[in-house]
Amino acid sequence: xxxxxxxxxxxxxxxxxxxxxxxxxxxxxxxxxxxxxxxxxxxxxxxxxxxxxxxxxxxxxxxxxxxxxxxxxxxxxxxxxxxxxxxxxxxxxxxxxxxxxxxxxxxxxxxxxxxxxxxxxxxxxxxxxxxxxxxxxxxxxxxxxxxxxxxxxxxxxxxxxxxxxxxxxxxxxxxxxxxxxxxxxxxxxxxxxxxxxxxxxxxxxxxxxxxxxxxxxxxxxxxxxxxxxxxxxxxxx
Numbered sequence: 476x477x478x479x480x481x482x483x484x485x486x487x488x489x490x491x492x493x494x495x496x497x498x499x500x501x502x503x504x505x506x507x508x509x510x511x512x513x514x515x516x517x518x519x520x521x522x523x524x525x526x527x528x529x530x531x532x533x534x535x536x537x538x539x540x541x542x543x544x545x546x547x548x549x550x551x552x553x554x555x556x557x558x559x560x561x562x563x564x565x566x567x568x569x570x571x572x573x574x575x576x577x578x579x580x581x582x583x584x585x586x587x588x589x590x591x592x593x594x595x596x597x598x599x600x601x602x603x604x605x606x607x608x609x610x611x612x613x614x615x616x617x618x619x620x621x622x623x624x625x626x627x628x629x630x631x632x633x634x635x636x637x638x639x640x641x642x643x644x645x646x647x648x649x650x651x652x653x654x655x656x657x658x659x660x661x662x663x664x665x666x667x668x669x670x671x672x673x674x675x676x677x678x679x680x681x682x683x684x685x686x687x688x689x690x691x692x693x694x695x696x697x698x699x700x701x702x703x704x705x706x707x708x709x710x711x712x
Contacts, residue, residue: 478514479521482561484554488525488682491553491561495521507654507685513566517640522562525555526679528623529652532615534562543611544604545578547637547645557675567637570644573597575633578644581605584612587628588651612649619650623671625660627651654685661699674699 480498482491488510495512496502500521504511509524524530537549553561577598579586582605586592612629619626628650635648657680660668669677677699686692 478516479519479563482553482555485556487556488523488559491523491555491559495523505684508683510684517566519550520564520566522564523555523559525559525682526557526676527683528558529619529627529650530562530648531558531560532619533648533650534560534564536611536615537564543608544602545608545644545646547639547647557679559679565639567639567645567647570633570636570638571642572633574638574644575636578636579631579633582609582612582631584609584629584631584649586630586632588630588632590630590632590634592632608646612646615650619652623652625653625656625668625671627653654680658695661695661702664698664702666702669702 478498478500480494480500482494486494492502492510492512499515500512501515502510503513503520508527508530509522512521512523513519514521522530522534531552534549534552537546538552542548547567548565549562550565551563553563555561573595576593576595579592580595581598581601612631616628620628630651631646631649635646637645637647639645656668657672657677659665661677661681672680678696681692681696681699686695
């Protein structure tokens with residue numbers, strides 16, 4: 476992996492971002508859960524997150540293979556502190572919207588994140604890999620549903636498709652966990668909603684990019700500390 480700096484496995488996501496920037500990588504995008512960097516030659520990308528269990532399932536499946544023309548090439552998943560990680564993969568670019576819409580129709584997996592997929596005909600590239608992709612995404616959906624109480628399911632939509640340097644479509648983020656319900660559980664003191672996650676994992680969750688510095692995020696951190704802090708013994712009678 477040319478130009479890839481050494482990132483220690485105990486580094487935080489912020490430290491990983493600083494190491495990438497120092498090595499000449501530039502930030503090319505920020506999502507709700509991660510920051511994306513491109514290497515100086517625009518050949519590789521690095522997706523950095525302190526916590527994102529849904530994308531980890533997808534990235535691991537891409538890394539383990541087999542290769543599929545509709546999935547990005549993942550070269551490595553580098554561990555960070557606790558459950559953070561850096562996904563090193565091929566460099567991708569925005570996909571033509573019309574092509575992405577037609578692809579979603581051809582794939583035929585209903586979106587479960589609240590995005591209403593319009594039906595768009597005209598996709599003429601259906602092949603064996605598309606059928607295998609459909610099976611793999613459904614298998615990931617089933618795995619996530621078994622592991623997480625707040626599992627979301629399919630997030631197939633045009634915004635989660637990108638294209639490689641030759642313009643070939645790639646599915647980059649097909650599944651999701653319900654982050655807003657994690658926030659709700661923290662805000663409302665619902666320990667029963669948060670049993671999938673440790674205190675440290677939830678602290679890391681509150682550092683993903685969607686939580687901008689400010690009073691709202693500070694308030695959630697205070698509620699998390701109170702929710703999962705030590706329980707005081709009852710007062711003497």
